[in-house]
Amino acid sequence: MTSTRLADPSPALHDPASRGRFILGVMLFISIWEMGRLTEFDVNGLWGAVTDPAPRAFLLGFFPPAHSAEFLKLALLETWRTIAIASCGMFFAGLVGVPIALVLTRVLSLSALGNLENGSGWISERVRQFLRYVMIFLRSVPELIWALLLVRVVGLGPTAGVLAIAITYSGMLGKVYAEIFESVNREPTLALLNQGASRLQAFAFGLLPQCSDELISYTVYRWECAVRSSVVLGFVGAGGLGQQMDLSMKMFAGNEVCTLLILFVVLVAVADWTSQILRKVWG
Amino acid sequence: MRIELQDISAGLHPTQPILQHLSIQIERGEQIALIGPSGAGKTTLLHLLGLALAPQSGQVLHDGRDGWRMASGARHQERARIMIAPQTPPLPPRQRVVTAVQAGRLAHMGFWASLRAWLAPRDLHEVQTLLAEFDLADKLFERVDRLSGGERQRVGLARLAWSKADLWLVDEPLAALDPVRARQAMQVMTRWASERELTLIASFHQVDLALEFFPRVIGLREGTIFFDAAPQDIQKQDLEALFENEPLQ
Amino acid sequence: MNGRVIAILSLIALVICSFVSLDLKLFSFFEPDSFTSMVRFMSEFLHPDVQPAFLFKIAAASAETIAMSALSTLIAAFLGLLIAFKARGVRPLLNVLRAVPELVWASLLLIAVGLGPFAGTLALALHTSGVLGRLYLEAFENQDPGPAWALSASGASSTQIFFFASLPQALPQLVSYTLYRWENNIRAASALGVVGAGGLGQMLSFHLGLFQMNKAASVIAATLILVTVVDAFSDTIRRRLG
Numbered sequence: 001m002t003s004t005r006l007a008d009p010s011p012a013l014h015d016p017a018s019r020g021r022f023i024l025g026v027m028l029f030i031s032i033w034e035m036g037r038l039t040e041f042d043v044n045g046l047w048g049a050v051t052d053p054a055p056r057a058f059l060l061g062f063f064p065p066a067h068s069a070e071f072l073k074l075a076l077l078e079t080w081r082t083i084a085i086a087s088c089g090m091f092f093a094g095l096v097g098v099p100i101a102l103v104l105t106r107v108l109s110l111s112a113l114g115n116l117e118n119g120s121g122w123i124s125e126r127v128r129q130f131l132r133y134v135m136i137f138l139r140s141v142p143e144l145i146w147a148l149l150l151v152r153v154v155g156l157g158p159t160a161g162v163l164a165i166a167i168t169y170s171g172m173l174g175k176v177y178a179e180i181f182e183s184v185n186r187e188p189t190l191a192l193l194n195q196g197a198s199r200l201q202a203f204a205f206g207l208l209p210q211c212s213d214e215l216i217s218y219t220v221y222r223w224e225c226a227v228r229s230s231v232v233l234g235f236v237g238a239g240g241l242g243q244q245m246d247l248s249m250k251m252f253a254g255n256e257v258c259t260l261l262i263l264f265v266v267l268v269a270v271a272d273w274t275s276q277i278l279r280k281v282w283g
Numbered sequence: 284m285r286i287e288l289q290d291i292s293a294g295l296h297p298t299q300p301i302l303q304h305l306s307i308q309i310e311r312g313e314q315i316a317l318i319g320p321s322g323a324g325k326t327t328l329l330h331l332l333g334l335a336l337a338p339q340s341g342q343v344l345h346d347g348r349d350g351w352r353m354a355s356g357a358r359h360q361e362r363a364r365i366m367i368a369p370q371t372p373p374l375p376p377r378q379r380v381v382t383a384v385q386a387g388r389l390a391h392m393g394f395w396a397s398l399r400a401w402l403a404p405r406d407l408h409e410v411q412t413l414l415a416e417f418d419l420a421d422k423l424f425e426r427v428d429r430l431s432g433g434e435r436q437r438v439g440l441a442r443l444a445w446s447k448a449d450l451w452l453v454d455e456p457l458a459a460l461d462p463v464r465a466r467q468a469m470q471v472m473t474r475w476a477s478e479r480e481l482t483l484i485a486s487f488h489q490v491d492l493a494l495e496f497f498p499r500v501i502g503l504r505e506g507t508i509f510f511d512a513a514p515q516d517i518q519k520q521d522l523e524a525l526f527e528n529e530p531l532q
Numbered sequence: 533m534n535g536r537v538i539a540i541l542s543l544i545a546l547v548i549c550s551f552v553s554l555d556l557k558l559f560s561f562f563e564p565d566s567f568t569s570m571v572r573f574m575s576e577f578l579h580p581d582v583q584p585a586f587l588f589k590i591a592a593a594s595a596e597t598i599a600m601s602a603l604s605t606l607i608a609a610f611l612g613l614l615i616a617f618k619a620r621g622v623r624p625l626l627n628v629l630r631a632v633p634e635l636v637w638a639s640l641l642l643i644a645v646g647l648g649p650f651a652g653t654l655a656l657a658l659h660t661s662g663v664l665g666r667l668y669l670e671a672f673e674n675q676d677p678g679p680a681w682a683l684s685a686s687g688a689s690s691t692q693i694f695f696f697a698s699l700p701q702a703l704p705q706l707v708s709y710t711l712y713r714w715e716n717n718i719r720a721a722s723a724l725g726v727v728g729a730g731g732l733g734q735m736l737s738f739h740l741g742l743f744q745m746n747k748a749a750s751v752i753a754a755t756l757i758l759v760t761v762v763d764a765f766s767d768t769i770r771r772r773l774g
Contacts, residue, residue, distance in 0.1 A: 013407040013423070015381075015404060016424055016425070018403050021403065034599070035602055038595055038596050038649070039596065039600050039649040039650055039652070039653045040649055040650045041650055042645070042728075046654075049641075050644075054643075055645075056642075058643050064763035065524070082555065083546075084549070084550035084554050085550075085554065087547055087548045088547070091547050093719060105736050139348065139754075140756055141752065141755070141756065142720075142723040143549065143728060144635070144723035145722075145726075145752060148726055148736065148737060149740065152740055153569070154566065155557070158556065159557045161554050162554070162556060228633060230638070232633045232634075232635045235635055235636075235639065235726070235727055236726055236727075236737075239554075244566070245636065245639070246639065246727075249639050250535070252643070257640075261632070262635070263589070264630055264632075265632075271581065281536065282535070330685075333685055335681075335685040359686075362684075362687035365685070365686070366686075367682060369681075369682055373678040373679040373682035373697075374679060375696075375697055375700035376701065377700055377701075377703065377704070378696075386696045387678055387689075389686065389688035392688055397691075397695065397696075398695075401695050422706075444684060448686070
């Protein structure tokens with residue numbers, strides 16, 4: 001069908017979206033070009049990756065994966081250490097996160113007793129606000145950066161990793177635990193407080209039983225994340241599987257890297273499986 | 284398009300076919316209304332006729348060709364000659380009316396034409412003229428999800444009209460339309476079908492409109508043909524028997 | 533024994549074993565040497581370097597980091613769409629891409645293509661395409677099949693069905709996922725630099741290596757600002773579209 005008709009009285013139609021789309025297209029093109037320049041995007045470099053001798057040898061060296069008994073023992077030990085780093089980190093994170101979450105939970109606030117809707121005292125609110133900002137700060141700095149700083153202070157090794165995870169994850173746990181506590185039905189807790197129970201008792205017998213499933217579920221999920229994080233943190237010297245991977249890569253030992261990657265995938269799968277079992281057993 | 288169904292059994296479950304031992308012959312350019320109670324198999328029959336559902340036994344012949352004996356590529360090309368308009372207009376919510384209508388001709392559009400239609404639709408005038416027949420001319424660039432249910436149904440019919448199919452299979456086209464619009468839609472549909480010499484088969488719940496506008500009415504009940512006649516030959520008792528245990532529309 | 537009791541005991545055992553097998557030097561904080569250097573670091577930290585010349589370098593590194601995050605997210609979105617479109621047997625590939633952390637990809641790619649933001653961009657693109665590919669695939673699988681079915685019944689090709697039915701339906705969901713990953717990638721891009729993939733991370737690693745805490749503080753502050761800005765921007769777009 002053509003669009004030209006001699007006796008056509010109506011005005012030419014124009015797609016209102018065409019201008020916007022055109023502008024969007026141009027902006028997209030310019031942005032991509034500029035970003036390609038900023039990131040030193042080099043398509044030839046990609047080709048070089050598979051044709052140049054050094055990278056090529058590295059890639060080909062992946063197979064067969066290293067499987068000497070000595071290396072496997074070392075690799076498995078580092079794998080366990082990764083789990084240990086994540087677990088210790090989570091332990092400290094909980095140690096800090098749980099009290100903060102408790103402070104943030106309004107229903108446990110004595111100053112708000114009987115007056116929950118109008119809020120607790122002015123000081124309590126300021127303290128809560130401050131704690132919230134602290135947690136946001138703890139969460140926003142990527143844990144890799146914390147690890148980098150800590151390695152300078154406490155030296156190479158798992159300590160930096162544990163602390164980095166503890167810092168970042170305490171922010172996360174604190175926030176989410178507080179949200180979970182707030183979302184729970186308040187009656188049982190209030191009843192206990194009114195009876196004269198201490199806040200900790202009210203928490204343990206009134207609040208906690210209602211949300212233990214959710215807490216466990218989230219904590220286990222975070223533990224899995226922590227396991228993956230520990231591997232990443234190893235690259236800046238925080239111990240575990242990651243540190244070993246970094247070393248093997250620096251020595252261009254492709255076969256070792258391959259074994260470690262396989263172990264990593266297995267580790268993630270085991271962590272996932274553990275978390276599922278734990279959740280099923282608990283719920 | 285000439286269609287022939289030979290001893291068809293069809294349905295979604297292999298052990299419980301909805302349609303059983305159905306045989307129909309439809310000549311080119313015929314306009315047929317399909318009526319019957321819910322669950323009778325009207326939609327199944329339309330999908331069967333549209334090469335969207337394979338029969339469990341029997342043959343479906345379009346102009347003498349059995350689509351299910353062909354290679355899937357040839358069968359897909361055969362589908363380009365058929366257009367099904369489902370009961371719920373199959374329009375993506377955020378798509379604009381102009382694109383939704385033009386999608387009716389995709390099977391006849393090559394790669395570049397499709398890309399152009401997607402980015403910057405052409406033939407705007409033609410689409411608008413088409414929409415004007417349904418009083419939707421001003422909705423050309425409107426998003427589908429901003430239309431009312433009735434307007435969406437009419438857009439679905441407009442897409443049907445935009446296609447280059449010679450077999451139209453329409454499933455309950457009037458469900459969301461008020462009586463005035465329903466009548467208008469019927470008039471437009473049947474007029475076009477006559478003008479282009481298409482074969483039109485439409486299923487209805489509104490028996491009176493079906494009897495008024497179509498020269499041949501097939502009544503379907505529990506997967507078999509209850510009657511297949513011209514409206515003047517259908518008696519009130521036939522209709523009551525067809526819809527037995529269901530309120531007459 | 534009650535399942536829960538076993539679970540708690542196992543957790544306690546895990547934590548104890550973990551502490552025992554690691555040689556944690558937690559009290560090293562309180563040794564005189566590290567304590568004084570920590571105090572000195574802290575005080576330098578609280579006086580970030582804000583000289584114009586240095587701020588200019590930070591701005592350049594920030595631009596590089598934003599470019600890394602945005603470009604890699606765009607590439608990943610494109611690859612993700614491609615993968616989701618050609619859905620057959622693609623799940624294992626997606627899982628591999630997703631499972632390997634960005635940093636590991638970056639380290640591998642650094643060997644292949646050399647130091648700098650290119651390796652970082654590729655690493656993020658690869659990992660994110662696994663994530664987005666899986667999310668996109670699920671979005672397509674969970675959508676109303678009506679429009680796609682109707683187009684298929686009318687003889688349209690699978691590419692046409694993708695552009696005229698599947699994609700328009702899923703688009704709000706896809707954009708939301710993509711923006712969410714951009715928020716994640718800006719953090720990741722900031723961090724990747726520590727292994728040499730450019731941007732703010734590389735600057736941070738450099739200055740920390742020289743124990744220039746005041747400069748490091750500026751870089752960290754810039755990272756925080758960048759992350760906050762990108763989060764806010766992405767939230768605004770998501771709200772506009774939603």
